[in-house]
Amino acid sequence: MSFENSEANNDGRFPIVPILMEYGGEWAEEGMGWRKYKCPFHGDRQASASINTEQGVFNCSAAKGCPTGNAVQIIMKEEGISLGSAIERAKAISGSDGSPL
Numbered sequence: 001m002s003f004e005n006s007e008a009n010n011d012g013r014f015p016i017v018p019i020l021m022e023y024g025g026e027w028a029e030e031g032m033g034w035r036k037y038k039c040p041f042h043g044d045r046q047a048s049a050s051i052n053t054e055q056g057v058f059n060c061s062a063a064k065g066c067p068t069g070n071a072v073q074i075i076m077k078e079e080g081i082s083l084g085s086a087i088e089r090a091k092a093i094s095g096s097d098g099s100p101l
């Protein structure tokens with residue numbers, strides 16, 4: 001099973017930064033692979049999280065139950081809504097139609 005075609009990745013096509021900013025995260029430039037990011041979900045003071053804008057994913061290593069994954073997965077966990085609703089939210093927040101990044 002290739003990563004691109006896996007079911008889990010079908011909802012991973014939204015830019016991650018606008019989604020994180022919606023929850024209080026900081027703006028971050030596109031690109032540059034994995035890099036440190038201040039987690040907006042647990043009052044992070046020292047950038048214990050990381051983002052990869054090419055892959056559109058976020059991961060917090062502080063182990064405080066913060067949401068991780070792509071835009072839609074984060075929205076689903078934060079708002080407790082269905083996949084379909086989370087995709088609609090991701091479209092509204094990011095202004096993207098969910099096409100491949």
Ligand SMILES: [Zn+2]
Binds near residue numbers: 041066
């Ligand atoms: Zn966190």
